[in-house]
Amino acid sequence: MTEWTRHHLYDLEDLSKEEIELILETARSFKEVSTRDVKKVPALRGKTVVMLFFEPSTRTRTSFELAAKRLSADTINFSSSGSALSKGESILDTARNIEAMNVDMIIVRHQSAGVPYILGAGVQASIINAGDGCHAHPTQALLDIFTMKERKGRVQGLKVAIIGDILHSRVARSNIWGLTKLGADVTLCGPTTLIPVGIRNLGVKVTHDLNDVLGTSDVLMLLRLQKERQQDKFLPSIREYARVFGINKEKLKKAKKDVLIMHPGPTNRGVELTADVADGEYSVILEQVTNGVAVRMAVMYLMSGKKTAE
Amino acid sequence: MAVLIKNALIVNADKMDPNLQDILIDKGLIVRVGPGLPDGQARVMDVKGKHVFPGLIDLHVHLRQPGREDKETIETGSRAAVKGGFTTIVCMPNTKPVIDNAMIVEAVVKEARRVGLLNIIPAGAMTRGQNGEELTDMFELKEAGCLALTDDGRSVANSQTLRLALDYARMAGLLFMEHCQDLSLSSGGVMNESYTSTLLGMKGDPVVAETVIVARDIEIVHYLKTRIHLQHMSAARSVELVRWAKSQGIQVTAEATPHHFTLTDEAVKSFHPNTKVNPPLRTAVDVEAVRQGLKDGTIDCIASDHAPHTVEDKEVGFDHAPFGVTGLETALALGITELVSRGVLTLNQLVDRMSAAPARIIGLERKGAVREGYDADLTVVDIDEEWLVKAEGFASKAVNSPFIGRTLKGKVKTTLYGGKIVYQDD
Numbered sequence: 001m002t003e004w005t006r007h008h009l010y011d012l013e014d015l016s017k018e019e020i021e022l023i024l025e026t027a028r029s030f031k032e033v034s035t036r037d038v039k040k041v042p043a044l045r046g047k048t049v050v051m052l053f054f055e056p057s058t059r060t061r062t063s064f065e066l067a068a069k070r071l072s073a074d075t076i077n078f079s080s081s082g083s084a085l086s087k088g089e090s091i092l093d094t095a096r097n098i099e100a101m102n103v104d105m106i107i108v109r110h111q112s113a114g115v116p117y118i119l120g121a122g123v124q125a126s127i128i129n130a131g132d133g134c135h136a137h138p139t140q141a142l143l144d145i146f147t148m149k150e151r152k153g154r155v156q157g158l159k160v161a162i163i164g165d166i167l168h169s170r171v172a173r174s175n176i177w178g179l180t181k182l183g184a185d186v187t188l189c190g191p192t193t194l195i196p197v198g199i200r201n202l203g204v205k206v207t208h209d210l211n212d213v214l215g216t217s218d219v220l221m222l223l224r225l226q227k228e229r230q231q232d233k234f235l236p237s238i239r240e241y242a243r244v245f246g247i248n249k250e251k252l253k254k255a256k257k258d259v260l261i262m263h264p265g266p267t268n269r270g271v272e273l274t275a276d277v278a279d280g281e282y283s284v285i286l287e288q289v290t291n292g293v294a295v296r297m298a299v300m301y302l303m304s305g306k307k308t309a310e
Numbered sequence: 311m312a313v314l315i316k317n318a319l320i321v322n323a324d325k326m327d328p329n330l331q332d333i334l335i336d337k338g339l340i341v342r343v344g345p346g347l348p349d350g351q352a353r354v355m356d357v358k359g360k361h362v363f364p365g366l367i368d369l370h371v372h373l374r375q376p377g378r379e380d381k382e383t384i385e386t387g388s389r390a391a392v393k394g395g396f397t398t399i400v401c402m403p404n405t406k407p408v409i410d411n412a413m414i415v416e417a418v419v420k421e422a423r424r425v426g427l428l429n430i431i432p433a434g435a436m437t438r439g440q441n442g443e444e445l446t447d448m449f450e451l452k453e454a455g456c457l458a459l460t461d462d463g464r465s466v467a468n469s470q471t472l473r474l475a476l477d478y479a480r481m482a483g484l485l486f487m488e489h490c491q492d493l494s495l496s497s498g499g500v501m502n503e504s505y506t507s508t509l510l511g512m513k514g515d516p517v518v519a520e521t522v523i524v525a526r527d528i529e530i531v532h533y534l535k536t537r538i539h540l541q542h543m544s545a546a547r548s549v550e551l552v553r554w555a556k557s558q559g560i561q562v563t564a565e566a567t568p569h570h571f572t573l574t575d576e577a578v579k580s581f582h583p584n585t586k587v588n589p590p591l592r593t594a595v596d597v598e599a600v601r602q603g604l605k606d607g608t609i610d611c612i613a614s615d616h617a618p619h620t621v622e623d624k625e626v627g628f629d630h631a632p633f634g635v636t637g638l639e640t641a642l643a644l645g646i647t648e649l650v651s652r653g654v655l656t657l658n659q660l661v662d663r664m665s666a667a668p669a670r671i672i673g674l675e676r677k678g679a680v681r682e683g684y685d686a687d688l689t690v691v692d693i694d695e696e697w698l699v700k701a702e703g704f705a706s707k708a709v710n711s712p713f714i715g716r717t718l719k720g721k722v723k724t725t726l727y728g729g730k731i732v733y734q735d736d
Contacts (some may be wrong), residue, residue, distance in 0.1 A: 013509075092625050112627030113511050114581025133629065134511030170511055197514070198505030 011136035012177040026298035044073035067296035141174035156183035161213035164223030314352035318362040323662035335686040338728035365397025365687030367668040370613035377406025382618035388427040390706035392733035394638040395722040397687035398429040410435035415454035448482035460487040495519035537561035544589040546599030565613040568644035588633035618708030646720030686729035695721040
């Protein structure tokens with residue numbers, strides 16, 4: 001059995017296939033905890049977990065917080081989005097302040113790529129990256145992969161299409177690392193202006209035609225499209241994006257009978273997908289949310305020094 | 311009192327005499343060069359066979375005063391410069407307030423003279439407040455001591471403004487130095503747009519943001535039959551464009567920085583803010599092209615783009631950190647380590663790129679060579695001495711160097727400015 005030896009979780013780029021599988025395996029056992037009447041295990045009793053969020057987030061923060069609480073950890077929120085702190089704050093100053101409170105684990109989100117690494121170099125506590133700029137969002141990718149594996153029984157050989165704004169997506173980047181390490185066949189599909197240069201070097205295919213992936217994919221992973229991409233001229237209009245890259249019932253007729261529709265949330269209904277698709281039979285969007293708690297419990301459990309799956 | 315430097319291995323851009331020479335200095339000038347000069351009344355300084363370069367000249371330095379004296383002052387910048395072997399530097403006008411009128415130029419010149427360690431020439435702004443709109447009073451700036459104009463930190467975005475500014479600057483006898491970056495194309499990028507920026511999820515500043523301005527400026531200069539100096543060329547394509555322009559007889563000169571001929575954008579993978587520079591670090595192909603450009607003279611000179619920042623300003627996350635690295639104290643050693651030791655440049659060529667060529671570009675007639683009648687600005691160098699770059703070792707206020715932890719070859723032992731010792735290595 002693989003042993004967990006890492007003190008920080010920055011990205012799936014750093015992890016081996018075996019380490020990713022260990023997290024997924026550990027998450028499987030934690031998923032059951034959330035279905036119990038008493039949704040709590042004592043694994044992290046006496047440990048302190050800080051949610052250090054420099055960027056607004058409800059879903060990810062709540063998911064981490066719930067995961068920590070279900071492991072019996074004490075949690076503190078340290079949000080500074082919107083305030084003077086979010087920009088121009090000395091990262092190391094923040095780190096030293098938190099360090100002084102003797103915390104064990106820091107869950108960090110920041111709008112600038114690399115901040116978790118800078119924090120990790122400056123503190124004793126474990127760092128978990130909850131999203132840094134457009135760079136990485138490892139726990140989101142882990143919960144996505146967990147969901148695929150649970151539904152499909154495997155990741156190896158799975159045809160996964162990631163559709164939308166790849167350029168600005170940390171979710172896409174972390175998924176590419178994780179999925180390719182586990183042997184999935186990944187195709188990126190999006191407008192030319194939103195596919196970053198050289199991305200094929202990561203071992204993925206690229207297309208700008210939804211028809212290339214619609215009929216052949218086991219998973220269609222849709223990314224959230226930020227409305228400001230139109231003002232930034234990456235797109236002529238949101239309307240046109242929805243027409244060319246959005247998924248509706250009609251287009252889904254071409255898809256495999258057992259296709260999974262995934263989305264990291266929050267969805268723009270009518271843009272990436274229509275409401276009937278989001279709520280339809282192929283959608284596993286809410287399962288992703290449920291699995292997120294289990295995966296984050298697994299990550300925190302392993303990082304707290306526990307070595308193997310229970 | 312006269313000074314006699316004995317046993318010098320003199321390196322000039324055009325030749326290196328293998329025999330040891332003596333250099334007699336009087337009243338700030340080199341009065342005689344030759345073997346075995348008599349001591350006479352002179353104070354003797356035996357350099358024991360070390361290399362003696364003409365004092366180094368840097369066309370691109372940020373001194374931060376007035377306005378950001380917490381980052382650097384004219385005094386600390388001067389100390390850094392002479393420690394790096396420089397005896398003339400051109401300081402950029404993007405201070406607070408901007409150096410765009412005679413009063414500020416005079417204040418900078420006055421403080422530089424008070425410090426008195428080296429020759430500091432302010433570059434004035436090309437447009438008021440560097441806002442790219444109204445031209446500065448160029449004759450006034452020249453009278454106050456400017457030899458060049460630049461809106462460094464940004465390009466003159468409007469092509470008509472540039473055309474008129476270049477035309478007027480020619481009349482005023484001032485060199486224009488352009489920071490080549492189309493801001494609409496660089497679009498807030500924080501590193502080179504490349505596979506590395508894709509991996510890191512960072513906003514990319516593409517090569518084309520630099521090259522469209524290089525190409526535009528070459529065309530405008532060709533049309534006006536005037537001249538221009540292009541700052542910190544970072545891209546292979548820019549080098550090609552400049553090479554072509556020179557082949558056509560267009561009067562363009564260009565500089566490159568030590569960080570652009572040494573580092574690639576792979577360095578950004580550390581997320582270290584000291585790898586954030588403008589223009590950004592490019593790819594290995596670009597680094598090689600910049601080196602070849604320096605070798606064949608397409609790129610005329612090396613300039614440090616010394617850009618001191620405080621630790622507090624830098625450690626706010628890569629996206630928010632200011633651009634720039636401290637460079638005066640590592641420039642020569644990087645030239646020796648990365649260019650001379652690797653056979654890209656001869657020692658003579660290095661002296662050309664760091665002294666003779668910049669003197670020519672900015673128009674300093676008695677500088678850039680160790681020669682009778684020239685200013686006694688001299689840099690004594692041990693070209694073989696290795697030293698470790700350490701954060702504690704800087705004379706500059708700033709320690710934002712991407713080279714900390716590296717061992718470099720070539721150390722400045724003594725710097726003389728106008729015949730006076732202004733730096734001595736202990």
